[in-house]
Amino acid sequence: xxxxxxxxxxxxxxxxxxxxxxxxxxxxxxxxxxxxxxxxxxxxxxxxxxxxxxxxxxxxxxxxxxxxxxxxxxxxxxxxxxxxxxxxxxxxxxxxxxxxxxxxxxxxxxxxxxxxxxxxxxxxxxxxxxxxxxxxxxxxxxxxxxxxxxxxxxxxxxxxxxxxxxxxxxxxxxxxxxxxxxxxxxxxxxxxxxxxxxxxxxxxxxxxxxxxxxxxxxxxxxxxxxxxxxxxxxxxxxxxxxxxxxxxxxxxxxxxxxxxxxxxxxxxxxxxxxxxxxxxxxxxxxxxxxxxxxxxxxxxxxxxxxxxxxxxxxxxxxxxxxxxxxxxxxxxxxxxxxxxxxxxxxxxxxxxxxxxxxxxxxxxxxxxxxxxxxxxxxxxxxxxxxxxxxxxxxxxxxxxxxxxxxxxxxxxxxxxxxxxxxxxxxxxxxxxxxxxxxxxxxxxxxxxxxxxxxxxxxxxxxxxxxxxxxxxxxxxxxxxxxxxxxxxxxxxxxxxxxxxxxxxxxxxxxxxxxxxxxxxxxxxxxxxxxxxxxxxxxxxxxxxxxxxxxxxxxxxxxxxxxxxxxxxxxxxxxxxx
Numbered sequence: 053x054x055x056x057x058x059x060x061x062x063x064x065x066x067x068x069x070x071x072x073x074x075x076x077x078x079x080x081x082x083x084x085x086x087x088x089x090x091x092x093x094x095x096x097x098x099x100x101x102x103x104x105x106x107x108x109x110x111x112x113x114x115x116x117x118x119x120x121x122x123x124x125x126x127x128x129x130x131x132x133x134x135x136x137x138x139x140x141x142x143x144x145x146x147x148x149x150x151x152x153x154x155x156x157x158x159x160x161x162x163x164x165x166x167x168x169x170x171x172x173x174x175x176x177x178x179x180x181x182x183x184x185x186x187x188x189x190x191x192x193x194x195x196x197x198x199x200x201x202x203x204x205x206x207x208x209x210x211x212x213x214x215x216x217x218x219x220x221x222x223x224x225x226x227x228x229x230x231x232x233x234x235x236x237x238x239x240x241x242x243x244x245x246x247x248x249x250x251x252x253x254x255x256x257x258x259x260x261x262x263x264x265x266x267x268x269x270x271x272x273x274x275x276x277x278x279x280x281x282x283x284x285x286x287x288x289x290x291x292x293x294x295x296x297x298x299x300x301x302x303x304x305x306x307x308x309x310x311x312x313x314x315x316x317x318x319x320x321x322x323x324x325x326x327x328x329x330x331x332x333x334x335x336x337x338x339x340x341x342x343x344x345x346x347x348x349x350x351x352x353x354x355x356x357x358x359x360x361x362x363x364x365x366x367x368x369x370x371x372x373x374x375x376x377x378x379x380x381x382x383x384x385x386x387x388x389x390x391x392x393x394x395x396x397x398x399x400x401x402x403x404x405x406x407x408x409x410x411x412x413x414x415x416x417x418x419x420x421x422x423x424x425x426x427x428x429x430x431x432x433x434x435x436x437x438x439x440x441x442x443x444x445x446x447x448x449x450x451x452x453x454x455x456x457x458x459x460x461x462x463x464x465x466x467x468x469x470x471x472x473x474x475x476x477x478x479x480x481x482x483x484x485x486x487x488x489x490x491x492x493x494x495x496x497x498x499x500x501x502x503x504x505x506x507x508x509x510x511x512x513x514x515x516x517x518x519x520x521x522x523x524x525x526x527x528x529x530x531x532x533x534x535x536x537x538x539x540x541x542x543x544x545x546x547x548x549x550x551x552x553x554x555x556x557x558x559x560x561x562x563x564x565x566x567x568x569x570x571x572x573x574x575x576x577x578x579x580x581x582x583x584x585x586x587x588x589x590x591x592x593x594x595x596x597x598x599x600x601x602x603x604x605x606x607x608x609x610x611x612x613x614x615x616x617x618x619x620x621x622x623x624x625x626x627x628x629x
Contacts, residue, residue, distance in 0.1 A: 058481060059544065062537030069533035073420075076427040093426070094433035095156065096140030096441035096515065099385050101378040102156040106146065107167065107368035117149060121366055126151055130510075132166050132357065140441045140515055151368065154376065156439050162354055168368050173265030173359060174241060175301070176258035177209040177308060178317035178329055180219070184253040186226040193223065208259035209307060209315055213244040222246050222257050237324035247319065249326035251345055256329065258319050262304050267297030271359035273352035276344065287352040289343040291359065298339025308332040327355065388445040395449060396422075399456045407463060410556030413542070414459045417535045421455055424526050429519075440519075443512035447519030454498060455527045459535060461494075462487040466539070467557070476557060480543045484536055491531060498524040 094100075107129075109117050122145060130143040133155060142154040153167060198216035205212040225232050227248035239245035241261035248255045270292040276284045293301055308316055309332050319329040320343060328345045347355070399418065403411030425448065432438035465487040469479035502521030506514050542548045548555045 058477075058540050062540035065533050065537040069420075069529070072529075072533075073424070076424070076431065091430070093429035094437070094439045095385075096439040096444070096512075097142060097154055097156040097376075097378070098140070098441050098512070099378055100156050100439075101376055102154060103158055103373060104376045105153045105155075105159075105164075105167070105373045106371045107151040107153060108371040109149065109151075110367040110369050117366060119148070122149070122151070125366055125368070129153060129167055133163065140439045140512065150371065158375075162350075164370065166354065166357060168370065173268065174261040174321050175263040175304075176245070176261055176319050176321055177304070178256050178314045178319050179209070179211055179214055179244065179259050180222065180257040181314040181317070182222065182255055184227050184248060184250075184255055186229075187223040193219070205259075207307065208262050208304075209311060210259070211315075213259055214257055218244060218246075218257065222255070225255055227255050233324065239324060245321075245324075247321055247324060247326050249319075249329050251328075254329075256314070256317075256319060256326065258321070258326075263293070263297050263300050265359070267294050267300070268292070268359055269294045269297075271356045273347070273349065273356045276342065286344060287347040287349055289347065289352050289356050289359070291341055291343065293339035298337075301339060301341065302335060302337040305332050305335045309335060322355075384442060385445065388442060388449065392445070392449040392452065395452050399452060403456070403459075406556075408554050408556035408558075409547070409552075410463060413535060413538055414456065414463075416538070417459060417530050418452070418455060420534055421523070421526055421530045424530070425451075425523055428522060428526065438518075439515075441512050441515040444515035444519040447516040448523065451520060451523035451527075454494075455523065455530075457494065458491050458527055458531050461490050462531070462535065462539075463556075465490075470557065470559070476549045476551075477540075477543045480539050484539075488532075488536075491528070495524045495528050 109122075109125075126143050126145060129151060130141070133141045133143065133153060140156060142152075144152050144154075146152045155163070159167075198219050199211065199214050201212040201215060203212055225246050225248075227233070227250065232246075233248075236245060236247045239247075241264070243260060245258050246255065247258055268291055271289060273287055273289050276286045276288045278284055304318070308318055316331050317329045318332055319326050321327070328343050330344070343355070396418065400411075400415050403414040405411075407414065429438065429440055433440075462484065465483035466476075466479050467483075469483045470476065472479075474482065499521050502517045502524065505517035506521070509517060548557055551557045551559050553560075
């Protein structure tokens with residue numbers, strides 16, 4: 053029973069690995085045939101080339117840009133274009149004023165808009181709503197009928213903000229006019245403003261800003277959930293405020309819920325334009341409101357990214373754009389691949405020389421690891437826009453030795469158990485129990501180092517850390533799903549169990565006496581251990597003697613001579629008696 057169970061587990065593990073392999077291959081084939089991605093991984097800027105955009109700050113008059121604003125803008129733009137951290141884009145400054153963005157491939161319009169957008173977000177209460185277009189002059193409210201403030205505004209929702217002059221501008225405001233749009237972008241956050249919501253065809257007079265965009269700690273897109281917890285088909289953007297924003301938003305919704313009509317609405321303004329003006333149905337005290345309003349998955353994710361990566365301190369225009377060639381080119385990539393193939397070949401040769409037929413298991417495991425890594429890189433390029441740089445290729449080459457190390461640890465543990473006198477099937481089971489702890493500890497260190505390097509580094513170094521961590525995880529999958537199950541099954545075959553001289557488990561190669569000595573004599577368990585220990589002690593003594601100084605050697609010889617003379621005298625006295 054104990055012998056059947058490991059075999060069943062091994063077959064099950066191999067089956068799971070085969071299923072994973074088939075699914076990954078199927079997804080890759082489907083993606084390639086439908087045009088979603090190619091057969092190979094996407095390449096980074098240093099290997100493929102791409103687009104270079106020079107961004108010029110948008111300023112008015114004699115306005116000056118300081119270094120702090122420029123550095124903050126560079127960091128935010130880097131976060132935007134490198135949102136998943138592995139697209140290998142480069143963001144630098146030029147002439148102490150412009151920002152240079154170099155991206156692999158050709159960026160789409162959404163990426164261009166994301167780079168340029170200042171994403172200055174604010175939350176304002178609605179005071180008055182009206183038609184999207186300007187009211188004709190002959191239909192505008194007479195001066196005598198215009199609202200007249202009767203005191204100083206008490207809060208941002210107070211209609212005393214609406215002066216006669218502001219209301220006249222509101223009626224004349226045309227949401228399709230570029231000049232009017234520009235005036236909304238330049239509005240003072242401490243004063244009321246006029247803005248438009250193109251999604252519903254309405255314009256509003258808004259009160260002063262109540263919550264600035266920098267009080268947003270996170271934002272993400274998701275499918276909305278109904279009251280019973282079921283997922284609906286509507287995409288929403290969830291905003292998470294920081295502590296200050298949560299408190300302010302709770303107080304604001306507490307005030308708005310008691311108001312009627314347009315004043316019950318709360319406008320979310322992005323770069324002077326209203327993206328949503330929902331009504332207030334409840335007091336939101338947890339600081340996690342949802343923005344809804346006819347979003348698609350793409351538009352909700354684009355808005356979430358703009359909000360998540362904060363507001364640029366300055367806005368930019370694309371001054372110039374050009375295509376750039378690969379900085380390293382195909383020659384360097386070819387050289388890196390050749391180096392990887394040479395290293396892989398040397399590992400193959402070593403495995404066959406050291407482990408004979410057992411080395412084929414190592415070779416097969418390395419090949420499967422390589423295929424899974426390749427599939428992972430292609431699928432990551434499809435799903436996350438991951439791009440492989442030369443630093444990433446270096447990480448893959450380094451991983452060859454780290455992956456082979458796992459197999460060596462396992463095989464040597466099995467050999468140690470054989471030297472202890474165990475049969476092969478038992479040696480595999482016991483050796484795996486001890487080897488897997490070492491393998492897990494080793495891979496945990498690899499993954500931890502990769503994660504730390506990925507977090508603290510920037511640029512191409514992150515690509516190196518990413519591939520190093522990815523291969524460490526794939527190594528564990530292959531060792532658990534292929535290498536160990538295969539060895540469990542091979543241990544039940546006659547070729548390996550009997551220690552054939554080409555199996556790599558030949559007892560004579562490991563200094564192990566055969567279990568059956570002939571003439572009815574069977575080696576006892578552990579008997580070979582004492583013999584090996586004696587050989588090791590003799591060898592250690594000889595090695596220690598070689599390292600003695602002349603004085604130490606003379607003292608040792610004198611002591612040995614004295615001990616020998618004492619023994620002879622004692623033997624002679626015994627004979628005389």
